[in-house]
Amino acid sequence: LRIAPYGGRKQVGGMKKIIVHLKKRSYPIVIGRNLLPSLGRFLKSLRLGPKVLIVTNLRIQTRFPKLKISLRRAGFEVYQHLLSHGNERDKSERELLRLWNAMSRIPLDRTSTVLALGGGVVGDVSGFAASTYMRGISLVQIPTTLLAQVDSAIGGKTAINLPSAKNAVGTFYQPKAVYADVEALKVLGKDRLGREEFKNSFMEVIKYGMIRDIQLFELLERKIRWFFDSLERKTLGREELSFLQAVVTRSALVKAKVVESDEKEVSGKRMILNYGHTFAHALESASKYKMPHGEAVGMGMILAGELACRMGIFKRHLQLRQVYLVRQVGLRLGYRFSSARLLPLMKRDKKARAGKLCFVLPEKIGQVGVYDRVPEKLVREVIERYRSRGLR
Numbered sequence: 001l002r003i004a005p006y007g008g009r010k011q012v013g014g015m016k017k018i019i020v021h022l023k024k025r026s027y028p029i030v031i032g033r034n035l036l037p038s039l040g041r042f043l044k045s046l047r048l049g050p051k052v053l054i055v056t057n058l059r060i061q062t063r064f065p066k067l068k069i070s071l072r073r074a075g076f077e078v079y080q081h082l083l084s085h086g087n088e089r090d091k092s093e094r095e096l097l098r099l100w101n102a103m104s105r106i107p108l109d110r111t112s113t114v115l116a117l118g119g120g121v122v123g124d125v126s127g128f129a130a131s132t133y134m135r136g137i138s139l140v141q142i143p144t145t146l147l148a149q150v151d152s153a154i155g156g157k158t159a160i161n162l163p164s165a166k167n168a169v170g171t172f173y174q175p176k177a178v179y180a181d182v183e184a185l186k187v188l189g190k191d192r193l194g195r196e197e198f199k200n201s202f203m204e205v206i207k208y209g210m211i212r213d214i215q216l217f218e219l220l221e222r223k224i225r226w227f228f229d230s231l232e233r234k235t236l237g238r239e240e241l242s243f244l245q246a247v248v249t250r251s252a253l254v255k256a257k258v259v260e261s262d263e264k265e266v267s268g269k270r271m272i273l274n275y276g277h278t279f280a281h282a283l284e285s286a287s288k289y290k291m292p293h294g295e296a297v298g299m300g301m302i303l304a305g306e307l308a309c310r311m312g313i314f315k316r317h318l319q320l321r322q323v324y325l326v327r328q329v330g331l332r333l334g335y336r337f338s339s340a341r342l343l344p345l346m347k348r349d350k351k352a353r354a355g356k357l358c359f360v361l362p363e364k365i366g367q368v369g370v371y372d373r374v375p376e377k378l379v380r381e382v383i384e385r386y387r388s389r390g391l392r
Ligand SMILES: NC(=O)c1ccc[n+]([C@@H]2O[C@H](COP(=O)([O-])OP(=O)(O)OC[C@H]3O[C@@H](n4cnc5c(N)ncnc54)[C@H](O)[C@@H]3O)[C@@H](O)[C@H]2O)c1
Pocket: 057, 059, 060, 063, 086, 087, 088, 091, 118, 119, 120, 121, 122, 124, 144, 145, 146, 147, 148, 151, 152, 153, 154, 155, 156, 157, 158, 159, 167, 184, 185, 187, 188, 197
């Protein structure tokens, strides 16, 4: 995978630009350090209308006080809307309605832009609102968590939750741009919660390595231990941030390429992003969503690798490398659920087809395939093999 350096006139050291090629809906992902102060200028270059609405929450808003100044300086009329909770509860129909009403009170018009400033929660609910208000107005994603930078801000999925199901209502709606400043992650490394967020997000990064980018996988093998060690000891410095920038860039490129090949998940090619997730969704659901997503995905990848070994499509020594890397992140990786409990949940997964089990399985590091005729007996054996083992 090749990554072009940022081609803009005012090239800032090491800034990268990836284009997501989707014909008329193509857009750039810009990744770099200390980008946020130039947000206004960047948006100007996208030729957006005069009104912009920043959607964020209180905690994030106080972190980036200079953002509005940059936007005003570039000539934008700036509005702001704060989501109420600062967590998953913001992905509700109530918050969505509040946001729609705020948009209409300003009022935003067809030429206005929503700026989603925050993690995946902010991105998902503001994306949904932007995609539906006046049948769709411009959206720019400004992801401020690692998960949002490598995953949720890219690819155009938006959603809110229903009490009965996560991400049950949503749209496919591509942003006009994604603007990812790794400097924004600095504060996240400072407290325990932020560090947990990092660990969970790294599972998606390992996933990208496994499905399409062996170089990313090897970069993690070389550096992940060092990165988490320094995260425990001090705040993120120059070296850590350049590592993160490389990680975000390579991950974003993998996601962009996969999305390009199957924007709306029709051909099945986008399904490879679901590597580790068939098991993960079942584990999360069985735990009543107490198990964090990254822990579930880490365990899910180990289970998928084991399944692939037993089917003879993945070499044992490669599985050992995968398990070793996943464990180095330092998350708890155990569960007590039986195969009798997990299998029915897996058959009900959004991505299962007509109740048939369908798996994304590794063939090599950097290559996966989709398998829909996996013997149920093997799946059961694999689940039982790892049951109740603490795998930290
Ligand atoms: N649309 C997609 O394709 C997609 C993909 C994966 C996940 N998701 C969704 O993303 C959500 C999870 O996203 P997340 O992990 O980013 O969690 P999150 O959005 O809840 O953010 C985590 C916490 O960090 C805070 N925060 C964000 N940026 C900060 C910063 N720079 N400094 C300090 N605090 C900051 C947030 O306010 C929040 O409290 C889930 O709802 C999930 O369903 C969507």
